[in-house]
Amino acid sequence: MTRHQILQVGPYPEWDEVPLNEAFVIHRYFDAADKSAFLASVGPSIRAIATRGELGANRAMIEACPSLEVISVYGVGFDAVDLAACRERGIRVTNTPDVLTNDVADLGVAMMLCQSRGMIGAETWVRDGSWAAKGLYPLKRRVWGRRAGILGLGRIGFEVAKRLKGFDLEVAYSDVAAKDYAPDWEFIADPVALAARSDFLFVTLAASTATRHIVGRDVIAALGPEGILINISRASNIDEAALLDALETGALGSAALDVFEGEPALNPRFIDLPNVLLQPHHASGTIETRKAMGKLVRDNLSAHFAGQPLLTPVL
Ligand code: 8YV
Numbered sequence: 001m002t003r004h005q006i007l008q009v010g011p012y013p014e015w016d017e018v019p020l021n022e023a024f025v026i027h028r029y030f031d032a033a034d035k036s037a038f039l040a041s042v043g044p045s046i047r048a049i050a051t052r053g054e055l056g057a058n059r060a061m062i063e064a065c066p067s068l069e070v071i072s073v074y075g076v077g078f079d080a081v082d083l084a085a086c087r088e089r090g091i092r093v094t095n096t097p098d099v100l101t102n103d104v105a106d107l108g109v110a111m112m113l114c115q116s117r118g119m120i121g122a123e124t125w126v127r128d129g130s131w132a133a134k135g136l137y138p139l140k141r142r143v144w145g146r147r148a149g150i151l152g153l154g155r156i157g158f159e160v161a162k163r164l165k166g167f168d169l170e171v172a173y174s175d176v177a178a179k180d181y182a183p184d185w186e187f188i189a190d191p192v193a194l195a196a197r198s199d200f201l202f203v204t205l206a207a208s209t210a211t212r213h214i215v216g217r218d219v220i221a222a223l224g225p226e227g228i229l230i231n232i233s234r235a236s237n238i239d240e241a242a243l244l245d246a247l248e249t250g251a252l253g254s255a256a257l258d259v260f261e262g263e264p265a266l267n268p269r270f271i272d273l274p275n276v277l278l279q280p281h282h283a284s285g286t287i288e289t290r291k292a293m294g295k296l297v298r299d300n301l302s303a304h305f306a307g308q309p310l311l312t313p314v315l
Pocket of ligand 1: 053
């Protein structure tokens with residue numbers, strides 16, 4: 001059976017690398033010292049790109065592969081793939097939705113609890129001897145019974161909202177339109193109005209040019225000095241400069257972030273801020289989920305080359 005030539009944009013866990021290399025001829029873009037020269041050399045033979053949500057495939061990479069037929073994304077977010085370039089040539093695109101939804105929602109809720117109850121600081125309070133030396137840990141804010149806003153009630157936002165019912169939180173959401181699958185939660189079209197009535201604001205919408213900086217100075221100010229902003233989507237959905245200004249001045253109470261502009265290189269202003277929880281883009285980062293994602297990447301590629309329907313098509 002033909003082993004098609006595939007460009008692998010970023011590393012996968014070993015349990016994915018082995019079957020991928022058994023099924024295909026893999027060219028490891030991320031290992032290349034001179035990536036432009038590498039693309040010029042292998043690009044003409046590439047039939048598929050295997051990438052990751054945060055790495056995607058830009059126009060230059062796509063155009064370097066004139067025989068490219070399909071891009072398989074390890075992740076639900078495909079915002080880093082140049083879809084316009086794919087549409088121009090009829091290149092298919094797949095992602096890995098559903099298999100990661102619950103893990104991402106779990107971590108978002110955990111980030112809310114951790115930040116509101118000050119658990120990172122509490123761990124330090126024990127370990128550095130403050131408990132014995134200074135006494136009781138400073139009081140934090142409750143979670144149960146307060147108000148949560150969900151910005152983007154897609155798969156992940158819905159699972160977050162479902163989980164919040166267990167904490168008796170008053171849930172409202174904002175999206176392009178009210179969702180018939182969410183009759184129990186208040187729909188608020190305007191993100192500023194949603195933030196103004198929320199103590200916790202979850203950013204869970206799929207990133208696109210249309211959502212860039214949807215959480216801007218106005219939304220952040222509306223969430224206010226008692227509010228907590230939780231981002232498990234993409235950094236591009238938030239105006240990071242405005243967020244940093246608000247965190248530094250106290251105009252925003254705190255934030256819990258799993259994604260950052262330029263990650264893994266963060267804006268250094270984040271590092272010393274006491275009112276932000278920093279997480280390394282690991283919302284889907286469990287063994288079970290990453291194995292399911294990797295299999296879905298391979299199964300989409302295999303389906304394409306077998307002339308069968310793609311399992312999870314985006315384009
Ligand atoms: C992925 C993500 O796990 O799903 C996405 O789009 O951002 C993450 O959940 C990550 O992209 C894998 O590298």
